[in-house]
Amino acid sequence: MNRFQLEVRIKPRPGLLDPEGKAIHHALDSLGFEGVDDVRVGKLVDLQLEAPSEEEAIERATQMCRKLLANPVTENFRITVANEPSDGGRPA
Amino acid sequence: MRVAVITFPGSNCDHDCYKALKVVPGFVPSFVWHGSSELGAVDAVFLPGGFAHGDYLRAGAIARFSPIMEAVQAFAASGGPVVGICNGFQVLCESGLLPGALLRNDTLRFRSHDVHIRVETEATPFTSAYRKGQVLRIPIAHGEGNYHADPETLAELEGEDRIVFRYVTSTGQLGEGSNPNGSAHNIAGIVNASRNVIGMMPHPERAVESVLGSTDGRGLFESLSRHLASRAA
Numbered sequence: 001m002n003r004f005q006l007e008v009r010i011k012p013r014p015g016l017l018d019p020e021g022k023a024i025h026h027a028l029d030s031l032g033f034e035g036v037d038d039v040r041v042g043k044l045v046d047l048q049l050e051a052p053s054e055e056e057a058i059e060r061a062t063q064m065c066r067k068l069l070a071n072p073v074t075e076n077f078r079i080t081v082a083n084e085p086s087d088g089g090r091p092a
Numbered sequence: 093m094r095v096a097v098i099t100f101p102g103s104n105c106d107h108d109c110y111k112a113l114k115v116v117p118g119f120v121p122s123f124v125w126h127g128s129s130e131l132g133a134v135d136a137v138f139l140p141g142g143f144a145h146g147d148y149l150r151a152g153a154i155a156r157f158s159p160i161m162e163a164v165q166a167f168a169a170s171g172g173p174v175v176g177i178c179n180g181f182q183v184l185c186e187s188g189l190l191p192g193a194l195l196r197n198d199t200l201r202f203r204s205h206d207v208h209i210r211v212e213t214e215a216t217p218f219t220s221a222y223r224k225g226q227v228l229r230i231p232i233a234h235g236e237g238n239y240h241a242d243p244e245t246l247a248e249l250e251g252e253d254r255i256v257f258r259y260v261t262s263t264g265q266l267g268e269g270s271n272p273n274g275s276a277h278n279i280a281g282i283v284n285a286s287r288n289v290i291g292m293m294p295h296p297e298r299a300v301e302s303v304l305g306s307t308d309g310r311g312l313f314e315s316l317s318r319h320l321a322s323r324a325a
Contacts, residue, residue: 017195019198068154071186073185
């Protein structure tokens with residue numbers, strides 16, 4: 001088994017009202033930051049898990065997103081591998 | 093008529109529900125801990141308000157996997173009446189027993205005050221004691237009550253007479269100043285397709301005695317009592 005560090009980014013679906021992002025956008029405007037077109041606020045979940053392969057690790061994280069981490073009605077998610085497998089390396 | 097009130101870690105309206113079920117005649121309420129996997133022989137289930145599991149991740153997201161929820165799902169599937177209030181509504185949406193989701197209030201504020209809601213249908217086990225069009229004054233207390241669903245789902249809810257309560261002004265009108273949280277179609281409460289599962293953000297259990305400032309929530313309990321009595325007959 002290899003250890004993987006995955007990052008799961010969960011964002012409000014496009015077009016969905018994001019009042020938190022809107023409030024931050026207003027604050028940025030009032031601080032004088034120009035040219036900000038849009039602000040959306042999501043979540044970042046760091047996952048450390050063991051899996052036989054990167055493919056399997058991503059597959060498992062996808063299942064986690066579908067079941068718990070993201071709400072398909074309101075959120076999209078994206079999974080990226082944040083590191084190379086560290087524990088013991090790949091089997092010879 | 094035995095009623096289970098589910099207590100999750102972080103529930104804070106379970107005692108209010110219990111008390112309301114004592115005040116309105118006909119009910120024998122009992123608390124059921126979320127970690128239990130059995131409801132026992134009950135005639136109705138209440139999922140109370142609060143902050144189950146600290147509302148971590150999303151309100152209701154973790155509570156829906158509590159052991160008791162499997163029994164609640166089965167109870168609902170068999171036609172048993174289930175009432176989700178506030179956080180209970182969020183749990184029902186997360187669990188898929190009701191469509192849609194509850195987002196952050198569009199005002200970004202936690203809203204805790206009385207609102208006016210209009211009874212949109214009498215044809216549920218929870219509203220038969222009301223008149224269609226009746227305006228109720230009932231408190232809300234939530235930060236995430238902004239009902240959201242895709243346009244197809246909203247059309248389905250409208251078309252199937254499944255919107256039970258809508259936020260209105262004190263005179264029963266939609267529009268300016270009526271919507272406290274940005275909910276689509278001013279939705280304050282809905283039922284599932286088989287009409288035995290209701291979710292609502294306002295708190296009828298906090299409006300059952302005049303000392304509480306309003307008795308407009310009693311009708312929900314009286315309707316349920318009537319429904320259970322007729323089913324038993």
